[in-house]
């Protein structure tokens with residue numbers, strides 16, 4: 221398999237690695253267990269071009285490829301294994317690229333340059349209390365009233381609510397809303413760029429927000445927002461009426477690659493720590509790594525991680541064929557490549573981090589090591605963020621067996 225890494229690709233990865241060594245590793249502890257990524261790091265990540273890296277130059281981005289972005293995210297996760305910074309950066313690439321592809325020129329001019337400068341947050345608002353996996357049953361809705369849409373509903377477990385409230389340029393979410401009857405199935409949804417603050421810089425009075433007390437990845441918030449009879453100008457509609465479900469699914473395909481890359485990065489760092497520990501920890505008068513039982517574990521984990529990285533690279537390369545080379549790649553091929561990467565990345569990383577914790581003994585149970593933070597960070601993607609592992613399996617089975625084998629409506 222030739223994924224066609226160019227000199228430019230290598231430079232971009234090296235640049236991200238240097239960034240991590242210089243700015244992220246020294247502050248790693250403060251990422252793991254505090255409730256904020258330092259402002260200075262967000263600004264440096266923006267200045268380095270990582271935020272909105274895949275946004276085109278017209279709006280201030282670098283027009284980078286999916287493979288390049290996946291490499292950046294993997295490197296960032298090697299530095300911040302709690303996953304807060306890589307997830308922040310990955311979300312602010314995946315979802316702005318959907319706004320750029322489908323949004324109105326006015327909305328793009330207003331939002332994209334500010335995202336790239338690190339001043340505005342833009343994530344995804346899909347999940348509702350009725351269940352994130354069952355997107356087709358979501359109830360938040362939009363009704364056309366002349367030139368504006370009246371929108372009402374509630375989104376929960378949304379990454380970046382605190383950041384959208386606190387950043388100088390505010391923030392918002394590519395928000396999926398019901399605009400048609402249930403009988404229209406996936407065509408009953410339209411997506412909108414719902415910015416939670418008004419032009420006065422204050423939270424809109426029709427919106428209220430909540431924050432969850434997460435078990436990990438605390439540097440990036442998870443919260444909710446509800447909105448009642450909020451007027452949204454038609455310029456904030458993203459894509460055609462009825463196209464929202466498919467736009468969100470397209471965005472998930474891009475974001476899932478970055479998610480897998482982030483998990484691989486955290487696992488790479490954990491495995492490096494594990495190797496160092498096996499070399500240097502003396503027990504029973506010899507290095508722990510002399511125990512063949514542990515050598516076998518190391519070899520198996522290394523193989524699993526390499527497999528996961530290859531799947532992720534293949535998925536990124538597949539989407540580069542679509543977005544960079546403008547090739548017609550069947551959607552089933554894209555879905556298969558992406559879902560395999562997302563099905564494999566989080567569990568592999570979780571297994572590796574857990575095993576490395578066990579190798580470390582009691583010290584892994586303290587916050588002196590970032591392994592607990594890494595395990596919790598990766599768990600967010602095991603549990604469900606950007607789609608649960610079982611949902612990836614259902615997508616893979618759908619592509620292997622055919623839609624008629626699904627016992628639910630997939631759009």
Ligand SMILES: Cc1cc2nc3c(=O)[nH]c(=O)nc-3n(C[C@H](O)[C@H](O)[C@H](O)COP(=O)(O)OP(=O)(O)OC[C@H]3O[C@@H](n4cnc5c(N)ncnc54)[C@H](O)[C@@H]3O)c2cc1C
Pocket residue numbers: 343344345346347350351352353354376377378379380442600601603604605606607608609610611614628
């Ligand atoms: C840290 C974090 C950040 C998040 N950030 C965002 C965000 O920014 N934006 C956003 O929109 N959402 C976000 N989410 C929500 C995420 O998308 C959902 O967790 C996910 O879609 C699953 O939805 P749910 O949590 O409601 O679980 P449910 O949908 O209730 O599913 C529960 C479990 O059942 C499994 N399951 C579901 N259906 C089936 C089936 N047919 N067969 C077998 N198993 C099944 C799922 O895989 C899951 O393990 C975030 C979640 C977390 C944990």
